[in-house]
Amino acid sequence: MAGDKIYALIDYEDTYVQPLLVQAFKAALPPEILVLINDLSEVPTPDCKVLQWRQYESIDWDVLAEYPNTSLANSYMIRKALIRKHYLTNTVSHWLSKHPDSSLKKHVKPSVDFEVDYAEFLDDALVEAYELRDSWERNAAAEVIGKPLEWWILKPGMSERGQGIRLFSSEQELTEIFEAWDPASDDEDEDDDEATSQPSSPSQVDSPNGKLNNESDNIMTSHLRHFIAQPYIHPPLLLPPPHPTANLKFHIRTYVLATGALKVYVYRSMLALFASTPYALPTTSATNDLTAHLTNTCLQPSPPPSTSVQLFSSLPATMPNLPDTWKDDVLTQICTTTSQVFEAAARTQSVHFQTLPNNFEIFGLDFLVDAEGVAWLLEVNAFPDFGQSGAGEGRELVEGLIEAVVIVGVVPFFGVKGRGGGKGRGKGKETMVEVLDLDLGRR
Secondary structure, X not given: OHHHOEEEEEEOOOXXXXXXXXXXXXXXXXXXXXXXXXXXXHOOOOOOEEEEEEOHHHOOHHHHHHOOOOEEEOOOOOOHHHHOHHHHHHXXXXXXXXXXXXXXXXXXXXXXXXXXXXXXXXXXXXXXXHHHHHHHHHHHHHHHHOOOOOOEEEEEOOOOOOOOOEEEOOHHHHHHHHHHHOOOOOOOOOOOHHHHOOOOOOOOOEOOOOOEOOOOOOOOHHHHOEEEEEEOOOOEOOOOOOOOOOOOOEEEEEEEEEEOOOEEEEEOOOEEEEOOOOOOOOOHHHOOOOOOOOOOHHHOOXXXXXXXXXXXXXXXXXXXXXXOOHHHHHHHHHHHHHHHHHHHHHHHOOOOOOOOOOEEEEEEEEEXXXXXXXXXXXXXXXXXXXXXXXXXXXXXXXXXXHHHHHHHHHHHHHOOOOOOXXXXXXXXXXXXXXXXXXXXXXX
């Protein structure tokens, strides 16, 4: 009968992910239940059980709203409180104002957020940026006596793929960054509201050396518009020789599943993504050379080194000056921080993180571990790039993740009995750590 079947529209528009999705559903659901379709028009009746696993722009939100008990999709409609850097800053700030003892205080660097359209208005935008101005004064005094400077990292609030990230230690350096982003001429269209409200296009990315790629359109301040500045985390944890990635900065990519309203799970297997050149503290003469400081895979040389992406579990079990439990300690910190940041978004930013029972979503959270073993949350990404995992063990990690998401995030919603996944990797809660279970009263 049609009412017993699940009609699954799986169209991820990604050649790396698509076959893994189909494979996971065929492994988790018996063929008499699973019906793969190419269009929602193939669903026999509107009240049938329907799954959409698609790119955000392709999801039919009207179907979700009209049939909340039988229709499920792989994304929340609104989650800016997490995935936009300047919104995330406000989420954490608001939560800490109400919960000053929250672990977020120890795992998220405080940020200065500001909005600026053109470099000439930068002074006005920073009128209340007391943290920056105090730091610049300390740096001016430190330069006189030859002490190390305090560095800051600038991040556009709505960019991705490492676009627009810069380092600075003085007001002059920050001003020069914005001046470089302003148009060369004044004959740009003045009435361009749509452009100023959207991030730059994916083609407008930085070159691997951190400088603007002259072959693409230049970044414009008015396109990026929202910015945050955070204290630069130094020194980061570095692997010792003779490890192949010794002295290369890395961050941890953690996959997180959020379901309904609201449960949150951390996938136990994580990735370590490495920079392309050895780490050194930034210097005034090298503020645009970011190859030692950015670990985004999209900024790696082409082809990237085979060691640029590794399983976190494969890193050395022992590290100088850290306990032998350092990897377990990092996972514990990541779970705690993830729980707190999702609860903060759900409870204090409900307008910008609207959880509904018939949504689930995979997020990619990035953490940097410092030399003392403290895991710092860098950002939250929607629709993470699974392709960066590569082949081999990385691909197996993604396969296991998707299998677990199907078992934990999809099968229970439809109230059917699954088959437990394939190849033994995606056994639901065995590979997931449940870190948050809230009842937000949404049915």
